[in-house]
Amino acid sequence: MRLILERSDAGLDLTPGEIADHLSISPASVSGILDRLHAGGLITFSPNEKDRRSKLVIPVDRSVDIEHIDPLTARIRDMSAGLSSDDVRLIAEFIEGIADAVDGECR
Structure with missing residues (x-):
């Protein structure tokens, strides 16, 4: 939605x-x-x-209350609210690295 x-x-x-x-x-x-x-x-x-x-x-x-339809995204947003832009960048790079590793293993 x-x-x-x-x-x-x-x-x-x-x-x-x-x-x-x-x-x-x-x-x-x-x-x-x-x-x-x-x-x-x-x-x-x-x-x-x-x-x-x-x-x-x-x-x-x-x-429609999107937070009700998509509570996981709302929870993630709440968890990340206090992160700095540097923290967010570092976490994103880490998650992208994990995704690349998983994709590499699944090929």
């Missing part, structure tokens, strides 16, 4: 395929997620004028 709101706020279109690419999950998984968001009244769909084979995902309920 966060991605949907952020893209909408930026005035950018968003398709289910773009969501799948962004989250690195299958289109079928995205379809299930979007079905639940639609059933909950949080999103709707509109035709994609640029590509008639797809549709655009549009947020409906702007009052």
